Amino acid sequence: xxxxxxxxxxxxxxxxxxxxxxxxxxxxxxxxxxxxxxxxxxxxxxxxxxxxxxxxxxxxxxxxxxxxxxxxxxxxxxxxxxxxxxxxxxxxxxxxxxxxxxxxxxxxxxxxxxxxxxxxxxxxxxxxxxxxxxxxxxxxxxxxxxxxxxxxxxxxxxxxxxxxxxxxxxxxxxxxxxxxxxxxxxxxxxxxxxxxxxxxxxxxxxxxxxxxx
Numbered sequence: 001x002x003x004x005x006x007x008x009x010x011x012x013x014x015x016x017x018x019x020x021x022x023x024x025x026x027x028x029x030x031x032x033x034x035x036x037x038x039x040x041x042x043x044x045x046x047x048x049x050x051x052x053x054x055x056x057x058x059x060x061x062x063x064x065x066x067x068x069x070x071x072x073x074x075x076x077x078x079x080x081x082x083x084x085x086x087x088x089x090x091x092x093x094x095x096x097x098x099x100x101x102x103x104x105x106x107x108x109x110x111x112x113x114x115x116x117x118x119x120x121x122x123x124x125x126x127x128x129x130x131x132x133x134x135x136x137x138x139x140x141x142x143x144x145x146x147x148x149x150x151x152x153x154x155x156x157x158x159x160x161x162x163x164x165x166x167x168x169x170x171x172x173x174x175x176x177x178x179x180x181x182x183x184x185x186x187x188x189x190x191x192x193x194x195x196x197x198x199x200x201x202x203x204x205x206x207x208x209x210x211x212x213x
Contacts, residue, residue, distance in 0.1 A: 115183070
């Protein structure tokens with residue numbers, strides 16, 4: 001099998017989604033893109049994350065041709081591939097049904113910059129227009145709303161994040177869900193104060209050199 005290291009990571013982070021209560025059962029999907037070969041490794045459709053094996057993962061080209069695997073790819077594979085086609089900065093996509101981000105998506109609200117950690121995703125996180133799951137319309141809506149950002153809320157559905165690798169993509173998922181949680185709680189007792197654009201630009205700059213480079 002090709003992409004053995006990436007297969008191990010998709011299995012591990014799929015299980016982590018369940019362990020961290022970021023999704024249930026078969027909800028959500030993950031993929032990693034080999035930009036050199038123009039191939040996407042993605043989780044299969046309809047198999048609970050704890051039960052997925054490395055051979056269940058589907059290796060495919062962006063036109064939908066299966067290179068390796070006997071299972072059907074995730075029904076959201078088109079939503080993953082549009083980002084790989086149009087965003088050179090993204091090599092991993094994670095879609096999940098996290099609770100607080102999905103609450104905002106049910107309301108069709110954007111997530112504003114009421115906590116500086118939202119800067120890992122952008123100056124804010126937009127909510128995409130609604131479309132049925134697995135459709136090209138949903139892929140287009142997600143791509144449009146995620147412009148210049150690394151996360152998007154999917155109306156009445158969940159969240160989609162992307163980054164250069166799976167470790168950073170999962171970090172974006174965690175931080176956005178944390179910010180959505182805090183926003184939900186603050187909104188329940190008052191009106192949260194939104195940080196201005198200048199501060200969020202400052203945060204984005206600071207994050208470029210944060211941690212162990």
